[in-house]
Structures are given as structure tokens and as C-alpha cells.
Amino acid sequence: MKKDNRFEIRIAGFGGQGVVTIGKVLGSAFTIYEGLNSVNTRSYGPESRGGACRSEVVVSQGEIHYPSVRKADVLVALSQTALDKYMKDLKEDGILLVDPNSVKDVPKGFVYFKVPAMEIAHSVGNVKFQNSVVLGALAAILESMIKKESLKLAVSENVPPNTIEKNIEAFEAGWARIVTAKLAVAE
């Protein structure tokens, strides 16, 4: 990443999927453990659980003025609505990560990552861990930008202490899924 270049990550889905937590953990990992500047913003509707929800992280070695995403480098879409709404703001060579159980319709020809976050979280023990699955997947995808250890530490600091073990298990499962997975190409 060049100095002053912005790297922009957008996570979108429904309230209750851990969208806000993913942004918070990513942002703190970049700033506290990687020494980069990062700004994390969130948007929400009047509803909480079930309403549309978005979280954004802008990362830079330099100062970050405008705090929100201008043209996303990474889009994590955890619902079809989120993908439909934000696909247009993703760079052409941007990284797309979706939960294939929620997102069925990806624009033709686009190369993207599939991580069934909710399914994996469920197998770990609770669908609430899906944010850690996504964070594990992102750790593998963004390997050149951020150390896996940094994100793991940030996960541990931002989840309830009695759930750290399970969250890390979910994180590792998300990581493993990317390492072993092949990229999908939308038909």
C-alpha cells in the first residue's frame, strides 16, 4: 500500500450478522497492531436486528480525511440485498466475499470468494460466530496487508471473554475455508 493511498473495505448485511463487529475488529487490528490509520464507520436503520446494516473500514498509511468508502477495494456481502446495493461501488478488480447461502446472484463473470459463514458458525456452535468466520476469511484474503495474528488478537479483545475460544475456532475455520477453497466464477 502506497502512502496516502486509501484501502477501503465495506461489510454489509442485516443487523444481527455481526456486520458492525467485523468493522470494529478490522479497524482496531489495522490501527493497534499494524500501526496504520483506519477509520471505521457504520450505518443503521431505525430497526436493529434484521434491518439493513453496513460497516466500513478505510485504511491508509497517511491521514484519512473523508471517513467513508468512495470506491471499495473489498465488499463483504452477507445478504443479496447488500450485494445488489453495493456491487456498483466495488472496484472492477475489487475483492468480493459472499455467504453463498444468502447471496445467490452475483454479476456474471465476476471472480469472488464464497464462505458459508452462517453454516460454518453453526457447526462451531452458534450462528453468532459468523463474524469471526468472516474475519478469519478476510485474514487469509488480505494476508499481504495484515498479519493473521493481529486480527486474532483483535478478535479476542472484542468478543465476550467466555466466547473467545469459540470465536477463535470460528476464525480458524473461516481462514481454512479460504486457504483450501478455489475462487468461484459467477455464471
Next chain:
Amino acid sequence: MDETVLGEKKYRGEFIKPGRHYLEGSEACVEGALLAGMKVYAGYPITPASEIMEHASRRLPQFGGRFIQMEDEISAACTLIGASWAGAKAMTATSSPGFSLMQEAISFSIMTETPLVIVDVQRPGPGQGYITTSQEDVMQARYGHHGEGPIIALAPSSVQDMFELTIEAFNLSEKWRTPVLIMAEETVAHMREQLIVPELDTIEIIGRKKPQGLGITPENYLPYGHELVPPMANFGEGYNINHVSLAHHADGNVGNYSLKAHRENIERLHQKIEGSVNEIARVESQFLGDCDHVLICYGSVARTGLEAVKEVRELHGIKMGFIRLVTLWPFPEEILRNLISTVKTVFVPEMNLGMMKHPIAEALRDKCDQVISIPEIGALHNPEKLVDKVLEVSTC
């Protein structure tokens, strides 16, 4: 560490540690308030200000402070007045509809010269309005309360500001014996980013001027007299205080009322804040050396503003200057006039339909050809909107 003894109990709250943190604006605000010496928080929850209240409820009791959830915003603001006269630094946070309810207490505090801090995490209105971000209360901050009461209002644009300007707000309120408003927005209150906390002993904390320290005895004490900023005795220190918002003499007496006495009182209150504007108010600026145009903004819009100014300079070669109002009120008219010689266009982006545009236009009436408002409702402008407007105006 702050050691407080209340009754039999000792409290040893741990202040935020010096160094790098990753915090939300709301949390940074409370951490700043604790360092400034906040001992009372009375509030009523409301989106998007509730996070300040939540964080205060967790942290303040660790310092032996009093956290009180009141029945509404009116009582919350009034509780601060009582707390302040009992000697405690006090703060509340609310959002726009609640800010309306606090106007009476603000007016009362100006007249009784009561230091307190109110954070307005603005959301769009009128009425209950919506729950996103806004700068629609910046005029209410100055003119929402009845009467000729000057106010100090600050506009944070980062998490660092939420920390530093909260400390500054307490300092200003104690120094000038007046309520101070922090006109935050949802954007800056919910934003997470780096906060650098300096070594704690380097942070300046200002306490109120006391009659004891000036050698003023109870018999000779004038709660609204002696100096431009009168020394303030707390209740229970043996000084008689007529705590009254009715027009009063320097001793607090409301008898022998005369219009002359009232005028003198109002003039001093006005002089205290408006007459000290150059000492109180701050602005930040960049690229003013050779600019043809200037963009003036405040709060989180200053972030979009600076991004847009850099872009039109670098990509389009437009000589554009940047000014951020850190202080909204008292309005820094003279400071602004001294910063700008003459320019063609002044752009004022705001998250309202054009409010601070008016005092800006008045201040720069003979220094620019035109003042153009760039309004946005309920959301932060994206930089493209500002860049497009600047290109449209500057190339025609």
C-alpha cells in the same frame, strides 16, 4: 488515577492510559470528560447520543462520580445546574429533540453563570426527525434559548477532537463560568479511529475561580460581581449565594430592580463571551496563501471538505483554500476576516440547508464575490459532490 473519598468509601478510577487507542467518538468524549474532572452525568437516552450515556454509566461510578438517568432531558439539564453549584463538574449528552428540551436550562445557566457541558449529537429534524447525522442545530445552539445570552459551542470532527474538545469544553465552562455546547454529529460520535492520549500531566485542566483564592470574605462576596468573570463560591462553603436567573444585581439581589441594572448585567454577560471571542474561538486553515476560492466548513464535514480541497488542487489545479471552524460560537468573525484577503467564491458545505453560511457571508461580505452553500440532509456529503460544485462554479 483519581482518588475520591465519598463518605467511608474510597474510589480509585483509572484514567485512560497515554498512548494509542482505537475508540468510538462517544467513548473518547467520556474519557476526556473524566480527565477534565467530570463528577456528575445526568442524562436521558436518545439515538444517536446513547453511547455517551452508556459509557458514562460504566466509567463514572469507578471514580465515585454520580451517574443518574433522569426522567427526561429537562430534568437532566437542570440536574447539571444543581451539581455545578454543589461544586461538581457536570455533563450530559443528548440529540436534537432532547436538545430542544434543554434550552430553558441553557438560558438559565447563562444568566446564573453556571459552568456545565452539554453534548448535542445532532440528528436530522424537525420533530423527532430521523436518526442519522446532521448539523441542523447549529443555529439553535446560539439562538435556541430565549434572551440575549451568548454561548460557547465547539464542533468536533474526529475521535481525537471528541476527546480534546470535551476537555476544552470543561475548561472553557469553568474559565468563563458559562455553559459550553459540543455540537457533535452522529458521524463523529459513532466513528472509530485512532486516539492518541498524551502524558496525563501535560493535559491542562482548568478549575473555577473561587472567592477564597482572591481573599474575598463571605461578607464581601458578590456572586455576580467583582470581575468580568465573577468568582464562584460553591453551595455550602459559607458564602451566601442568591442563585437566581431573574435580572439581578451583583450581589444576587432582585429588589430595587431597574432597567439600568438589567442592561449592565446583560452587557457584561455579552462582553464576557463575545468580547473575548478572539481568546475563546479557534479556526484551522490550510492552503490560504494564494487561493482564488475558499471552502469553509466545520464538524465532520471538514473531513470531506479537506479531501475535496486537496483533490481540486491536485487533480484540477484550482487554487482552493480550506478553513475549519473549530468554534462555532462565539462566531470568529475577526479571525476569519484576518485570514482571508479577497477571494472569488466562498463555498460552505453543511449538513443542513445553509445555516453557518449566514454569519460567514456577513463576516466576509466585502472579501468575496459570492458565498455558495452546499447543503446535505441526513448524511455526510461525499467528496464528489463538493468537487463537482467547485468545478461547476470555478470554470464558468
